Amino acid sequence: MENIVLEAGEDVATPEIKFISQTGVCEISGESYLEKTYAFYDPLYVWLKEYMDTIRKPLTLNMRLKYMNTSSSKCILIMFKMLKDYTDVGGEAQVNWYIKNDDDVMKEEVEDLREEAEFPIRMIFV
Numbered sequence: 001m002e003n004i005v006l007e008a009g010e011d012v013a014t015p016e017i018k019f020i021s022q023t024g025v026c027e028i029s030g031e032s033y034l035e036k037t038y039a040f041y042d043p044l045y046v047w048l049k050e051y052m053d054t055i056r057k058p059l060t061l062n063m064r065l066k067y068m069n070t071s072s073s074k075c076i077l078i079m080f081k082m083l084k085d086y087t088d089v090g091g092e093a094q095v096n097w098y099i100k101n102d103d104d105v106m107k108e109e110v111e112d113l114r115e116e117a118e119f120p121i122r123m124i125f126v
Contacts, residue, residue, distance in 0.1 A: 001055060004047055014040065015065060019047050024057050029064035032072035041075035048082050058092040059083065063121075065097075066106070073109065080117035087119075095121045 001021040008016040008030040015030040026048075034040050051059065061083065068076065083093040097110045107123065114121040 001047075001050060004043065017044065019044065019051075021051060021055060024051070024055070024059045025062065026060065027062040027064065028076075029062075031067040032065055032076075033067065033069035034072065037069075037071035037075050041072075041078070045078065045082065048079060052082070052086045052091055056091060059086070059094075061093070061095045063095065063097040063110075066100075066103075068109070073113065077113055077116055080113060080119045080121070084117055084119040095119065096124055097121050098124050098126050101125045 003021055004017055004019040006014075006017040008014055013031060013033045013035075015028050015032045017028055019026040048059075061079070063076075065072075080095065083095065086093050099106050099110065110121055110123055
């Protein structure tokens with residue numbers, strides 16, 4: 001299974017992506033406010049589904065987003081729901097979200113996503 005490694009866009013609106021199949025560690029970092037958000041995130045859904053269907057090992061998603069727009073938030077929610085479904089059938093998955101200590105807005109966003117996805121998201125304050 002191929003890894004997905006994408007550098008952050010020069011325009012800053014595109015996050016850096018590292019989905020590594022050998023370790024099951026995935027990371028999304030930077031900022032996410034793309035014009036074609038669903039087109040950007042769709043290959044990540046495909047990768048997650050393939051990983052969960054074929055590799056079936058523990059999966060860790062580390063989120064290091066400093067900012068995301070509404071459409072990015074919706075796309076990330078889809079990933080969290082996929083992880084919840086994976087754990088519901090016996091898979092092992094966790095989400096760690098790294099947040100600056102003083103970023104109350106992102107903290108609220110993550111709490112909302114946790115509630116909507118019905119999936120535990122560990123907030124790590126840095």
